[in-house]
Amino acid sequence: MESSNVPSPLDWGMWRAHTHATLMFIIKDGKILLIEKKRGLGAGKINGPGGKIDPGETPLQCAIRETQEELLITALGPRKIGELHFAMSDVPDILCHVYVAHDFEGVPTETDEAKPRWFRLEDIPYSQMWSDDVHWIPLMLSDRTFLGRFAFSDEEVAWFDVEEGVGFPSEG
Numbered sequence: 623m624e625s626s627n628v629p630s631p632l633d634w635g636m637w638r639a640h641t642h643a644t645l646m647f648i649i650k651d652g653k654i655l656l657i658e659k660k661r662g663l664g665a666g667k668i669n670g671p672g673g674k675i676d677p678g679e680t681p682l683q684c685a686i687r688e689t690q691e692e693l694l695i696t697a698l699g700p701r702k703i704g705e706l707h708f709a710m711s712d713v714p715d716i717l718c719h720v721y722v723a724h725d726f727e728g729v730p731t732e733t734d735e736a737k738p739r740w741f742r743l744e745d746i747p748y749s750q751m752w753s754d755d756v757h758w759i760p761l762m763l764s765d766r767t768f769l770g771r772f773a774f775s776d777e778e779v780a781w782f783d784v785e786e787g788v789g790f791p792s793e794g
């Protein structure tokens with residue numbers, strides 16, 4: 623478990639997410655498919671495809687739908703690998719379900735929302751990503767499940783804790 627050496631600025635036992643969201647990472651042939659996000663929260667950053675869960679939708683359905691909408695591809699065999707709890711300072715708090723898939727159908731295509739970018743696993747552009755990503759993407763690449771909690775101050779991580787080897791129900 624990796625964590626900050628300072629006390630948490632909030633009581634996580636009382637924490638509740640305002641927004642439920644997803645991220646999908648396609649990892650294939652030693653490369654990871656990321657996006658340049660063109661609009662919404664995190665516009666201009668590199669991230670996985672994803673977005674808010676719609677009413678009546680499961681997290682898995684959301685991750686598949688958002689990947690279809692943003693890149694015009696369908697992830698095959700996605701599996702939940704992690705959960706991220708974000709206590710934000712300037713926008714509503716987010717609980718994000720993270721999925722990994724090792725195959726997909728279709729051709730990754732630029733849309734109004736996103737531009738596809740493949741990166742070699744050793745060249746992930748952390749400096750252009752959310753500042754929490756460096757704390758959990760390496761676990762995801764090692765196929766380790768995780769629960770990450772992050773308290774943000776503006777755009778920077780002020781406190782964090784990442785627990786490994788967490789179990790998730792199979793549908794996720």
Ligand SMILES: Nc1[nH]c(=O)nc2c1ncn2[C@H]1C[C@H](O)[C@@H](COP(=O)(O)OP(=O)(O)OP(=O)(O)O)O1
Pocket residue numbers: 641643644645661662663664669671672673674675708716718752753754755
């Ligand atoms: N600190 C963070 N680190 C990270 O890696 N991804 C984050 C993040 N904070 C938010 N996200 C991602 C998760 C999710 O895919 C998305 C949620 O932001 P939004 O609710 O603004 O999504 P979108 O604008 O894409 O949603 P839709 O309107 O549903 O398309 O941003």
